[in-house]
Amino acid sequence: MTFALVVVGVLGLAVGSFLNVVIHRVPRGESLLRPPSHCPQCTSPIRPWHNVPVLGWLLLRGRCADCAAPISARYPLVELGTAALFVAVAARFGLSASLPAWLYLAAIAVALALIDLDALRLPNAIVLPSYLVAPLLLLPAVVVERDWGAGLRGLLAMAVLWTFYLVLSLVYPGGMGFGDVKLAGVLGLYLGWLGWSSVAVGTLVAFAIGGVAGLALLVTGRAGRRTALPFGPAMLAGALVALFAAAPITSWYTSLLLPA
Incomplete structure (x- = not known):
């Protein structure tokens, strides 16, 4: 399993490198x-050996090889973060x-969170194809594990959450965008x-x-009551927390309601 996690980590570095391109170009409508x-x-084109995840940035010392313009540290951080998330997911679900x-969820979570923070958008180019890609990727598990209940429950929950967020967006359009509904x-x-x-x-x-982040921005003066704030990162963070810790959180909350 250790070797498999190493392989997944290397894959995460490569995917993270591609996600840097996605994060930069998709909001601008540019070709990938x-x-x-x-x-x-x-x-100037980036030389292949400078395009190696993390190592390329370190080799260049965070500057362009041709014009010495600074290269943001976010690039290697995205690559390392994606690799870490891939390893965590692989450890959670195994082979x-x-x-x-x-x-796939981990990859689009990284891209969508950063795009929403940068541009206050959850691009259709990433979200809408996921309605096809995600079920297709989950289908082999339904067949192999014969867990049709999980598949049906997933489809039902998809409809329930979509409807719930749609109602919120209609009731409070200033606080919830339709991109959040689709996500x-x-x-x-x-x-x-x-x-x-x-x-x-x-x-x-x-x-x-989302509430804590919004309150912190208000208190520090970095946002006002009318400031548009991205909610996609909070949604994705909540999903990842549930992915890794739903059981202990549910047990803890249940113990508060029904003390022994």
Whole structure:
């Protein structure tokens, strides 16, 4: 299993490198393939050995090889963060039939969270295809594990969360965008697959994180009451918390309601 985790970690580094391109280009409507990776300042193409995840940035000491323009440290951090998340997901689910689906969720979570923070958008180019990709990646697990109940529960939770967020967006349009509604359906599919407790934990934690972050920005003066704040990162963080800790959180909360 250790060797498998190393392989998944290396895969995460490579995916993280690609996600840097996605995060930069998708909000701008640019092609992911053309032109090849280049310095945004001098447009010089990045040499293949400088494009190696993390090591390339270290080799360049965070500067372009041609014009010496600084290269943000976020690039290697995205690569390392994606690799760490891939390893955590692989450790959680093992070499199961559903692992590719969870790795896909981890990848789009990184991309969507950072794009929403940068541009206050959850691009359709990433969210909408996930309504097809995620079920297709989960289907082998349904067949291999013969867990049709998980598949049906996931589809039902997808509809429930989508409807719940849609109602919120209609009641409070200033605080919830339709991009959040579309993302809710995808997260509902995954959380519903795990169980209804995961749906509840993921949703509640998302609103808790969003509320705390919003309050902190208000208190520090970095946002006002009318400032638009991204909610996608909180939704994705809530889903990841549920992914790894729904059971202990549910047990703790139940113990508060029903003390021994």
